[in-house]
Amino acid sequence: MSALYEEIQEIRARYPESLSAVMPALQLAQERSGGWLPEEAFREVADALDLTPAYCLSIASFYDMFRLEPVGEHMIEVCTNISCGLNGAQQVVEAFESELGMRAGETTGAFSLRTVECLGGCGWATIVAVNNRHRLNVQAGDVAGIVAELRGTGRGEG
Amino acid sequence: MTAPRPEVVFAGTNGGTLTEIAAYEAVGGFEALVKSRALSPDEVIAELNASNLRGRGGAFFPTGRKWSFVPKPDKIDKPHYLVINADESEPGTFKDREIMLRVPFRFLEGCLIAAHAIESQHVFVYIRGEYEAEFDVLESALEQMRAKDLLGEVTIVLHRGAGAYICGEETALLESLEGRRGQPRTKPPFPAIAGLYASPTAVNNVESITSATTVMEIGGAEYAKLGVENSTGTRVFSLSGNVVTGGNYELPHGFPLRDLINDLGGGIADGRSLKAVIPGGSSTVVLTADEANRVTLDFDSLVGAGTAIGSAAVIALDDRCCMVQLAVRVSQFYEHESCGKCTPCRVGTKWLTSILQKIEDGRGTQADMDLLVSVAERINGKCLCPLGDSDAIAVMSYFDKFRDEFQAHVDEGGCPFHGTSSLDHLLAPVAMHVHNEAVAHA
Numbered sequence A: 001m002s003a004l005y006e007e008i009q010e011i012r013a014r015y016p017e018s019l020s021a022v023m024p025a026l027q028l029a030q031e032r033s034g035g036w037l038p039e040e041a042f043r044e045v046a047d048a049l050d051l052t053p054a055y056c057l058s059i060a061s062f063y064d065m066f067r068l069e070p071v072g073e074h075m076i077e078v079c080t081n082i083s084c085g086l087n088g089a090q091q092v093v094e095a096f097e098s099e100l101g102m103r104a105g106e107t108t109g110a111f112s113l114r115t116v117e118c119l120g121g122c123g124w125a126t127i128v129a130v131n132n133r134h135r136l137n138v139q140a141g142d143v144a145g146i147v148a149e150l151r152g153t154g155r156g157e158g
Numbered sequence B: 001m002t003a004p005r006p007e008v009v010f011a012g013t014n015g016g017t018l019t020e021i022a023a024y025e026a027v028g029g030f031e032a033l034v035k036s037r038a039l040s041p042d043e044v045i046a047e048l049n050a051s052n053l054r055g056r057g058g059a060f061f062p063t064g065r066k067w068s069f070v071p072k073p074d075k076i077d078k079p080h081y082l083v084i085n086a087d088e089s090e091p092g093t094f095k096d097r098e099i100m101l102r103v104p105f106r107f108l109e110g111c112l113i114a115a116h117a118i119e120s121q122h123v124f125v126y127i128r129g130e131y132e133a134e135f136d137v138l139e140s141a142l143e144q145m146r147a148k149d150l151l152g153e154v155t156i157v158l159h160r161g162a163g164a165y166i167c168g169e170e171t172a173l174l175e176s177l178e179g180r181r182g183q184p185r186t187k188p189p190f191p192a193i194a195g196l197y198a199s200p201t202a203v204n205n206v207e208s209i210t211s212a213t214t215v216m217e218i219g220g221a222e223y224a225k226l227g228v229e230n231s232t233g234t235r236v237f238s239l240s241g242n243v244v245t246g247g248n249y250e251l252p253h254g255f256p257l258r259d260l261i262n263d264l265g266g267g268i269a270d271g272r273s274l275k276a277v278i279p280g281g282s283s284t285v286v287l288t289a290d291e292a293n294r295v296t297l298d299f300d301s302l303v304g305a306g307t308a309i310g311s312a313a314v315i316a317l318d319d320r321c322c323m324v325q326l327a328v329r330v331s332q333f334y335e336h337e338s339c340g341k342c343t344p345c346r347v348g349t350k351w352l353t354s355i356l357q358k359i360e361d362g363r364g365t366q367a368d369m370d371l372l373v374s375v376a377e378r379i380n381g382k383c384l385c386p387l388g389d390s391d392a393i394a395v396m397s398y399f400d401k402f403r404d405e406f407q408a409h410v411d412e413g414g415c416p417f418h419g420t421s422s423l424d425h426l427l428a429p430v431a432m433h434v435h436n437e438a439v440a441h442a
Helices: A003-012 A018-032 A039-049 A053-060 A082-086 A089-100 A140-151 B021-026 B031-037 B041-051 B063-068 B095-102 B104-117 B132-147 B170-177 B206-218 B220-224 B257-264 B299-304 B323-337 B343-360 B366-379 B387-401 B403-412 B429-441
Strands: A074-079 A111-116 A128-130 A133-135 B081-086 B122-127 B155-160 B201-205 B234-241 B247-252 B274-278 B313-318
Touching: A003 A018, A003 A039, A018 A039, A018 A053, A018 B155, A039 A053, A074 A089, A074 A140, A082 A089, A082 B234, A082 B313, A082 B323, A089 A111, A089 A140, A111 B429, A128 A140, A133 B132, B021 B104, B021 B132, B031 B104, B031 B206, B041 B063, B041 B104, B041 B206, B041 B220, B063 B201, B063 B206, B081 B104, B081 B170, B081 B206, B095 B104, B095 B132, B095 B206, B095 B234, B104 B122, B104 B132, B104 B206, B122 B132, B122 B170, B132 B155, B170 B201, B201 B206, B206 B220, B206 B234, B234 B257, B247 B257, B257 B274, B257 B313, B323 B343, B323 B387, B323 B403, B323 B429, B343 B366, B343 B387, B343 B403, B366 B387, B366 B403, B387 B403
Parallel strands: A074 A111, B081 B122, B081 B201, B122 B155, B234 B313
Antiparallel strands: A074 A128, A128 A133, B234 B247, B274 B313
């Protein structure tokens, strides 16, 4: 059995009913598959939890943080909800678009850029999540520095 | 003169964190747990009832009463569960993350007190997937507690969400925790009777549970002396928007809203003037600047002003904010987060966004203004959960209180701010595909 299979059994043991393990199992599979869920990942999770791949996909497609398509090495997410919007979030989005030469919603090999709903840091707007770690008080002028820093590092350094 | 600011949730932190167990014990940590475990579950619940602590997630339901609804183990042959809602995602709200980061032990101590009160040995903390740093802090705190054997017979499992606002609704959260899509259930049965795995379950917010620790530490009667009648204790208010110093401020209920904005928040940034305030998260009815200057931050005062304290998330809007653009952006959020189960919400939120965008773009007619009201009425109160209602209520409050501004968009055939509004062309996730198609076809 694969290492993933064994790890999912450990997760499964935490819950009274094994179906509860589907989200943490998908999270783990995504982490192991370069930040997204290829078909093979659904098969492995389904196999480990006695589910069908289709059921696992129905869960993944509901939640925003599961990615069904390949992502860049660095995931950049800019919050454009109310409080960030009031504090220049759109300028931050445009600065990333111009610095990276891509549009929000697109992925290149190195980067995925997208806007997201409220990240829960409204008092420190604008919030930018880089590989799911939050940067606070980001302004358009900070963007070139963030991009330069990421170009010099691999995944998980953000 | 600013009113006094007792600290309860953040007591002992001196503005910093209490993430090492020894530091927490040095300020009296776990004394409340020892005291609670020496009492019967009913005595703990009586203490909570005496405090009149009410839920900090948004519904303001009395915490002690919620616990008392969970049947006694001899009445039902099923395990009991305590589920903590740490899925904070109401726009404007960021208090629970700071509580978990700064006082993780006070929060986890509260979980053990609550577990004792409802006679449960199984605690699940459903934490927002985006809160990775907070997850790490809780994991480390739990490890330190296990090393000291503080958990006893209780297991605490940290369960990460994966990005869905709807999972903050308690029945959707339970569905998600059971391994399903996060779609709300019909109520009744209520979670107290048939919650997680159809078993008796109490679902509590992070701040409620953390405050319960203090209630047991100082006693319910003492806690009830803080704040005002019907809104006892302190509250962690999340202040954001066009203020100089946003952030979390722990204040007693009853604190004047204008003092939070002007004294603690340093007033409106960039020398602008206050236009409106969203007082309790994006779902609540907006207050005009005049109304905002008259209210205090407690349940009764805000209900009296026709709005709600909600999640205690105060968003200040200055005079650069176009209220139609605000409505578009708020509606886009609810459209994005609708789970799709109830048709009035799934379809109605999309319609609200589309009519509002038409008005903002200058293509709106008088008939569209009527249609907006009609769609809002067809959503409100017609779904299993309040998500669609929140969109309709928020948007209609902007429409009712700033009708002239909506009318000006129709009359002038465009936005009267002419590109100067602070929310101009804000790119919402729900509009990303349109954004990219526009470029592809350019």
